[in-house]
Amino acid sequence: MLQGEYAVDPNELVIDFDISKTITRARFEENTTDMQGEIRNKLLENIIYDHKNKNSVSIINKVNHTFLLSISLLLISTILASSLQQGIFAQQRVNVAAVGDWGCNSDTRNTVNNINAKKPTLVLGLGDYSYQTTAKCWLNAIKPIDKKVKINIGNHESLPKYGLNQYMKSFGLSKQYYSFDHGNIHILTMATELSSKKGSDQFKFVESDLKKASSNTKIKWIVVNLHKPLYTSPNSCSSSSCTSSTSLINAYHPLFDKYRVDLVLQGHIHNYQRTYPIQYNSKKPTSPIVTTKSTSNYNNPKGEVFVIVGTGGINFHGLKSKASFVSKQDAIRFGALDFTITNSGKKLDAKFYGNDGSIRDSFTIQK
Numbered sequence: 001m002l003q004g005e006y007a008v009d010p011n012e013l014v015i016d017f018d019i020s021k022t023i024t025r026a027r028f029e030e031n032t033t034d035m036q037g038e039i040r041n042k043l044l045e046n047i048i049y050d051h052k053n054k055n056s057v058s059i060i061n062k063v064n065h066t067f068l069l070s071i072s073l074l075l076i077s078t079i080l081a082s083s084l085q086q087g088i089f090a091q092q093r094v095n096v097a098a099v100g101d102w103g104c105n106s107d108t109r110n111t112v113n114n115i116n117a118k119k120p121t122l123v124l125g126l127g128d129y130s131y132q133t134t135a136k137c138w139l140n141a142i143k144p145i146d147k148k149v150k151i152n153i154g155n156h157e158s159l160p161k162y163g164l165n166q167y168m169k170s171f172g173l174s175k176q177y178y179s180f181d182h183g184n185i186h187i188l189t190m191a192t193e194l195s196s197k198k199g200s201d202q203f204k205f206v207e208s209d210l211k212k213a214s215s216n217t218k219i220k221w222i223v224v225n226l227h228k229p230l231y232t233s234p235n236s237c238s239s240s241s242c243t244s245s246t247s248l249i250n251a252y253h254p255l256f257d258k259y260r261v262d263l264v265l266q267g268h269i270h271n272y273q274r275t276y277p278i279q280y281n282s283k284k285p286t287s288p289i290v291t292t293k294s295t296s297n298y299n300n301p302k303g304e305v306f307v308i309v310g311t312g313g314i315n316f317h318g319l320k321s322k323a324s325f326v327s328k329q330d331a332i333r334f335g336a337l338d339f340t341i342t343n344s345g346k347k348l349d350a351k352f353y354g355n356d357g358s359i360r361d362s363f364t365i366q367k
Contacts, residue, residue, distance in 0.1 A: 098339075100268065124149075134166060155228070190206060227267050230248045231288060231323070234319070236320065257303065267309060296361075296362060333360055348364065350363050
């Protein structure tokens, strides 16, 4: 018997419908009621489970078409009902955690436990991991979640003497900047320790990648992550890199606006900060345009929400004041950002969970 794209005998009746590939012949038999047993036995030989064609099932039989149609629909309804009960047709669960600036201490382990308790489908490391010459202690610390982790490279692992090669190998990276899809989210990882000015290889990659993602109808959300931030409130970090970065802003915020990025995740500064939705301000780059003053709920906003999550466990940078474009900031709890995609993929629901279990911030973006 032939199926899928292959030709079938015109005298055969073919009924195709989609079910989860997890429905196997055995489960089909288990979920068939006694009343349908006779029908089942007659049809099982003629049911094909095409795992190569994303869950397609074909029912093919050279019997009376009216009879076959009626009993096939009966069996289909049984499978559908069973599948719905098992949640097979439910939307793919997408739950992303993100945090940077970890260290290797008890607070780091608490952050890992905090993340793991939320059962994420993906964990984004936002740079600065072991703060040592080797990645070993951090790789050991994240073992409960390591299969779900993707990283960007921070300044504390940017050179071979800081374990760069070990990080790259451990996470299967050939380049520090890359992108991938997770559910209906496109995730772009940038490398702030490499050249990122206009015209650089990284800039060309970012521009091309965002352009492609923005035109992909399967992608509903675009999330960018990088280590050093574009924008920040004044803080106690003494490094010049702990201020808003005019060079990063001028190079990339216009691209984020143009290609409708939704969320930008950053680390480096050891606290939590979350902006209102903001757009690029060419006249004064470090003072972005705030498009809404709603503190937490955004309906198809103009601009992006930028979040610094430098709360993995190493220490804190105090906050001296609050920038006008920042909605929420916190420098007293280690923890991680966690966001889910709900409402048939149209809503991003984010919370910053402290390691003590408290919810330190929450916001939603609705499309």
